[in-house]
Amino acid sequence: MKYSNIAVGTDGSDASLKAVETAASLARAYQADLTIICAFYNNSGALFHAGQGDGPTGFPIVNQERAEEYLEKARQVAAAEGAEKISVLARSGSPVEVLVNVLAETGSELLVMGNRGVRSLAGRVFGSIPTGVVRHAHVDVMLVNTDGHNPPH
Structure with a gap:
């Protein structure tokens, strides 16, 4: 199978940057487009009117x-890993x-994405982001084991 459009999610954590590094490596190998995605909440948004925190x-x-x-940090990581066609989306x-x-x-x-939260108690009780995506996505999903990872270069 050849992927022509690969997406990766980031939340700014070192673990998510490990997933970016992996996705960029795959994009380089497949000569694929890479889309890096970060979700955010508007200050007037739904989740406790939050700006930052957990x-x-x-x-x-x-x-x-x-x-x-x-x-921007994720774009730098992806470029350093050799991905050439990189786009970023904040939504x-x-x-x-x-x-x-x-x-x-x-059309990815x-x-x-990283496996952060998959093995946690909160992830098991409330559901983790990776688990939620796997349930709803209609594409292949690769979970990168970020437990005990080395931060990207």
Whole structure:
């Protein structure tokens, strides 16, 4: 199978940057387009009117400005890994909803994401972002094991 459009989610964490690094490596190998996605909440948005901090399942809640910063860092990681055709998208909404919607919009055939939260108690009780995406995405999803990872270069 050859992927021509690969997407990856980031929340600015070192673990998500490991997923970006993996996605960029795949994009380089397949000569594919790479779309890096970051969900954010508007200050007038739904989740506790939050700008930053941690949400109920321990995932960072970011505003649009912070999302743009995370995407720029992720773009640098992807470029250093050799991905050539990189685009970034910051979208307002829940991470699962944003990731699934962007997959459809971009025609991505593969979503790469870290496994953060999959094994946590909160992830088992409330559901993790990776688990939610796997349930709703209609494309291949690759979970990168980011437990005990080395930060990207």
